[in-house]
Amino acid sequence: MMSATADSVEAPAPLSLAGIPLSDWAFATRIWVAMMLALAAGFWLQLDDASSAAVTVAILAQPRRGQAFRKAAFRIAATVIGCTAAIVITGLFSQSRDLFIIAFAAWMALAVYVASCYDGTRAYGAVLSGYTVAIIAVINVDSPNSVFDAATARLAVVSLGIASIALINDVFAAPDVYPTVRERLRAALAETRAIIAQHLTGDGPGPETTVKLVAKIVGLRLDVQTLPSEAASGSPRAASANSACVAMIGALSLARAFGAMSRTNPDLCTDEMRAALTDNDHARLDAMLHEELASPEASPRRIMILRCAEQLTRERHLAAEELDRMEAGRWPQRPVRSLPIHRDRELALRTAIRVFIGVIIGGFIFVLSDWPLSAVAFGQLGIFAGLGATTPDIRVFQRGAMIAIPLTAIIAGITEFLILDGVDAFPLLAIGMAPAIFLAAMLSLRPKTAGLGFLMLVYLPVIFPPSNPQSYDPQSYLYTAVLSCAGVLLFGLILFSFPATTPKERRRWLVNTVRRDVLRAAAGRIHRTPEEMRYLGADRMVALSNIKIGTPEGQAWRLGYLLSLSVATLVAVRANQALDELPRALPGVREARAALARLDAQGVDAAALALARSECPERYFEARSTVVADLAFIAGLSRIRGPRFRHLTSALSA
Structure with a gap:
């Protein structure tokens, strides 16, 4: 069988400007416009913390429309849960600083444990509900009466940020996930057929090759989950795509099993069986299976091989059928109830315990330091602990944060005091922030710098929070930059104090x-x-x-x-x-x-x-x-x- 790409036409190079694809420029432009829209609306509505709306846009910065919509849904739900937890923790423990720190650490540990058992937007929603308590309750620990107002303000700016990114994605026609999913599924089906053909000829590849293809199929799950948020036909498309993925995985497993069976039982694999399997003749294999079961001398091993061949033809046909249904926007022939993933509960528990102990240690360090703004640094520690829990390697995230936060502080200082330098007109503010936002957005699109770009994009409006009017206070900038760096530094020290999971x-x-x-x-x-x-x-x-x-x-x-x-x-x-x-x-x-x-x-x-x-x-x-x-x-x-x-x-x- 020819490879899937043997006769394919080489795709033309994407259009670019200054060596950067136009799609990257379009993404950065959407994020910049959405952040400025969120700021303008926040100023017009006179919200207390309009810059947090820009932070929401930065967090929801996804190259595909469906990805942003799905993440936005989890963000608003997690914010509601986090606000509720902040009010409850403050109401119960605001009079006891020690119990407050322990309660916050326990809540963060629970959020991290749940996040470690999931992935994608579900994991993000779990940690967001954890560090929302840091943003609302911890930072306002000295004024517990303002926690409820802070929670309602938080919900307002998050909703504003979500509305801004949703509007801009629609107006600028942000690309959908579906075309990419369809293309990758078709490519996976072609590879699946090629590997099946190799197994049927007795020259099947080793498990490493099969696992590489399975990894491509499994890796589509998060993108498939975003399809319902893109269009009315998204739900049936997602269901058909999930069924196609399961069918391809099943066909690969059955082909490998049939290859092994034919080698260990060559006398039971007749030419008729092989011909029916090669022709994908399900009816003939089913008839042979009926005949074998009806025989008084039925052989379980022959039934096993016939059943494997019959299932292989069924799964191979079903994979193509479900992809056709996905493209037509129809529900699958065989719905799959859910796609469970491996949950490493031992690793999740160890990570949660590490966060619990680390947050407690950090909390008491900041309490003993008696800094005027120690609560802010403590809150930053909780945020970094939560964000790190959603990454594959928390130590890699910490090292990236050690670079990203100081670099963002420098860029924010240059933007505030050199580029803007006291201007108070909003159009000039938008133009002055554009270079930093474009740089961070483009870095976030590249796998090697994605973490760096994401943190820069999120922390730029944190370290340099636009306000109306803009204060341009060097002391405020210095405090925020130093405390953010202190939070990530303490996060690193605590992290490296505990043995890593090998x-x-x-x-x-x-x-x-x-x-x-x-x-x-x-x-x-x-x-x-x-x-x-x-x-x-x-x-x-x-x-x-x-x-x-x-x-x-x-x-x-x-x-x-x-x-x-x-x-x-x-x-x-x-x-x-x-x-x-x-x-x-x-x-x-x-x-x-x-x-x-x-x-x-x-x-x-x-x-x-x-x-x-x-x-x-x-x-x-x-x-x-x-x-x-x-x-x-x-x-x-x-x-x-x-x-x-x-x-x-x-x-x-x-």
Whole structure:
């Protein structure tokens, strides 16, 4: 099969100005106009903290319209939660400084724990609800009576910032996410077909190649989530895209399994079966499966291979069908209830404890320092702790913040005292801030400088808060710059005082989680759909591939081992659900449950043989063929993987 790009026409180079793509200029222009609109509206409405509306625009600065809308929805919801928590914490603990610090640290730890269990806008919403307390309650700790007014003002400026960015994105026709999602899904489908063809010819790639493609498919999830916010047809498109992703992941897994089965059982893979699979002839494979199950000498292993081939044709066809439905704006043929991701609860708990202890230490340091504006620095510490929790590597974020905040302070000082230099006309203010905003926005679009650009864009209106009239107070500028730098410096000192989670620990936690899930699935204690388990297994494979330690050979072995465990979990879940559909009196049903719960290879084999050769009404064909095939697969996997699979409760050197 030719590669997806073999006969493609080379795409023309994007139009550029001064060596920078016009799309980058357009993005920076939208952000600048939206920030100035938010400031102008805030001044006109005489809001107390109009600069926070510009900060909201900076936080919602996304290159795609749907991304900004989805993030805005979580921002307003998290702000409401954070404002409520700020009022409650202040009302309960404002008279006791020690209890106030502990309560704030506990709230931040809870927010960070929740954020560590999610990703994307959900994680952002969790940490925002945490550091909103820092913005409202901590900074106003010396005047608790003003906390409610600060909360309402915060909601007002956040709403204004959201309205500004939404309006500008519509007026300037910001690009949608959908065209990119469609293009990437089509490319992934072409790669999936190519890899399937290699497996069918017996020349399939190793697990590393498959995982790279799976990572591309899984990486589309956050973009797909933004589709409902772009258009009325966004919800059915997102549902069809999710179903297509699951189908592609399933087809890759089934193709790899069929390749392994055909190598270990060459006598059972007939030419007729291979021809039907190559032609994607689902009807012929289904007829062969019916014929095998009706035979008094039915072989569970042959049923397993036929079932795998039949499912492969189904998933391969479904992936293309669901993409067609997505492009037509129609609901999927097979809806997927949810796309679960791997949640590293051990890492989340450790991160939350680190934030809890760090915020407490920082709070007492600032209390003992007796600075006039120590509450502001303490609030900045909470903000950095929250923002860092949403990054893949919190230490990399801290090092970036150590560069970004002082650099932003210098740029803000140049803008305020050299470029503007006392002007009070709003058009001149807008023009004077443009260079800094354009620089930060363009840096945020490049992967290597995205964190630097984001922090610069957010902290520019914090260190240089535009007001009406503009004060141009050097002392205020110096206090804000120094306290922001002090907050990030203390954040770094506290962070490096605690031992970091090593990649080996993360790998061990991940593998042990999958091992526990195999046992739970075998015992029938996992109540997810097979599609959900398929996607969860894929996400875990990607997570393991991102942990770069050990030799390439060892990494490949672990990927193969984890893939086996993930497939075993899926198969066990599906087998238990299919057993629920069969009559309890059918020979082999009870024995299958008991043997499956023990992962007893011999017992599973015997139960599969009994079910394959039992007489059963036609209406149970789907459930019976599923159970027989899945039991045979688990028994075969137990024989291939040996003690490492059968004794999952024993210690594993990860």
